[in-house]
Amino acid sequence: MKILILGGTRFLGRFLAETALQKGHEVTLFNRGKSNPNLFPEAEKLTGDRDGQLEALKGRTWDAVIDTSGYLPWQVKDSAELLRDAAGHYTFISSASVYAELEEPGIDENHAVGQLAAEKVEELKGMDAAQAIGAHYGELKVLCEQEVERAFSERSLIIRPGLIVGPYDFTDxxxxxxxxxxxxxxxxxxxxxxxxxxFIDVRDLAEWIVKLVEDQETGTFNATGPxxxxxxxxxxxxxxxxxxxxxxxxxxxxxxxxxxxxxxxxxxxxxxxxxxxxxxFLTVDSGKALRAGLTFRxxxxxxxxxxxxxxxxxxxxxxxxxxxxxxxxxxxxxxxxxx
Known part of the structure; x- marks a missing residue:
């Protein structure tokens, strides 16, 4: 497969790229070229920015996209709409932080998610990106999911991981x-x-996601362990x-x-x-992912x-x-x- 990874050089993106390459896929990485630019010399590298610099993606086609770097819905909207007719499948890496009403254990994919009023979204657009994400990370991820689903409809896959751990984990x-x-x-x-x-080991998560992409799986999955x-x-x-x-x-x-x-x-x-x-928050139900082949070391x-x-x-x-x-x-x- 020809796989485009938006990101691909930090933590989960790094292991997604590594796994896809090891499985023989043709991988293209799109990012700013600032984090670990020398990784994966065998992969094609396109330089750009989610914030209005997507020219390098135009006029190209891929079998699948894996979006590891989408945090702001207006930026995800731009990439998803640009790639709508250029890729057959779009995987968006979201987060279990999308969920609201966290009082009861056993949250599954149908649980209520956080909401932001349209006026608040417009306000966030005028803020520093890091501040906006820090203040409303989960709610913004919900809106990102919706932009992907609007553009790709039944060709979209949404992954909601819990805490991701393992080598190269920069969260400490x-x-x-x-x-x-x-x-x-x-x-x-x-x-x-x-x-x-x-929590989930980043390598288990990456291997499972690549398998879902190969199978053109769709829908929404919680993904945490053990x-x-x-x-x-x-x-x-x-x-x-x-x-x-x-x-x-x-x-x-x-x-x-x-x-x-x-x-x-x-x-x-x-x-x-x-x-x-x-x-x-730390009792998320990942049964659907387990039934779809997620395993843990x-x-x-x-x-x-x-x-x-x-x-x-x-x-x-x-x-x-x-x-x-x-x-x-x-x-x-x-x-x-x-x-």
Whole structure:
């Protein structure tokens, strides 16, 4: 197949391109040429920008498009309409963040999604793109999906992943726990041991998406894992085992953490306090994707491969994770309280 990837050099896009090339497809990458421009010398590379610089795409045809870089609906509209008659199939990488009303677990593809008024959309168009996306990421992804469906109708495939993890993950969320377990010692573990968590290895997601593209699959799919329920305790113990750590998990009460200014998700990745009433966020139903062939590698493989990649990184500032001094102080206060 001739596959056009919008993006294709960062994280999921990188693995989609790698997988498609390994399977013998003819791959074209369209991006600004700023991130990892030397990747995939065997692929055709077109330089442009989603923001009004799509000339390189004109006059060409592909069997399928995979859109990994669509965040603003007016930009997705431009690319989808331009490619409507130039490609047979359009895959849009959306997000499980599209869902609203997160109080109940088991959210499937028919669950209510976030909405933005037309007036708000017009207001966002005048804002800095990063600010607009940061403020309304999920709702904007919903509108992006709608633009793809309008242009490609029954030739569109919408993927709604949860947290994507593994090598080259620049969000530092999953990586925090891998690195922290490797360091060992007393590790602050947040809240309830039995709180459910979800994520998907980027390579499992990429391989499955390419297979769906090959099959010209259509419709909307949640895509997160693992297949069976995974608790925070099982996850942390799995990380500990995979890296061969002597770490000691110290479970700290939610109210105590919040009282000490420890934030869910940013300080403690994968943890959302119960009081936020978002039980549905990390309990998404991916049954439809499982029936369509989505599979998952063992957690230990993801942990070890992430750690191996981390060993080569030189990043000094992390985007997520608790500061070591703050962790130490909170643990000391917790132990004093228990005396």
């Amino acid at each position: 969320r999953f990586n925090y726990w891998v690195n922290r377990m490797k360091k060992g010692g007393e590790v602050l573990a947040p809240g309830r041991r039995d709180k459910e968590v979800q 297949e069976a329920k995974l608790t925070m305790e099982q996850f942390l113990e799995g990380c500990k085992s995979a890296v061969g750590s002597d770490a000691e998990l110290v479970w700290v009460d939610e109210h105590f953490l919040l009282g000490h200014g420890v934030a869910g998700w940013s300080d403690m990745p994968l943890w959302i306090p119960d009081e936020e009433n978002m039980a549905g 063992p957690l230990s493989d993801t942990v070890r491969d992430t750690l191996a990649w981390e060993a080569a990184r030189t990043v000094s500032e992390r985007k997520a994770g608790l500061d070591p001094q703050k962790e130490k102080a909170v643990l000391e206060d917790w132990k004093e309280r228990a005396l």
